[in-house]
Amino acid sequence: MMWPKSITAFFGGFALSVSIMLSLYLLTPFATDVKLLLGLIAGFLIWVGAMVYYFSYNSAKGSGIACIKLLLLSVAVNTFLFLTK
Secondary structure, eight states, X not given: OHHHHHXXXXXXXXXXXXXXXXXXXXXXXXXXXXXXXXXXXXXXXXXXXXXXXXXXXXXXXXXXXXXXXXXXHHHHHHHHHHXXX
16 A cells, blocks of 8 residues: 555645745744745755655554654744734
């Protein structure tokens, strides 16, 4: 059952990476081009790290639950940052 874990890790890692990069984009005081370069490099590294983390679970269900937990935390931080700016 590697395909369900792989799909969850791929898309879950991508969604988490985008969400974390949005938080980083809102927090850094750099110019827009520097933020984009930082987001490209760090976003890829976070995506790969999240995929490895999610793939380490024994089942797709456990991987999906871990993904949803971290994604909800990241969305809460993004919401807070949007409302305070």
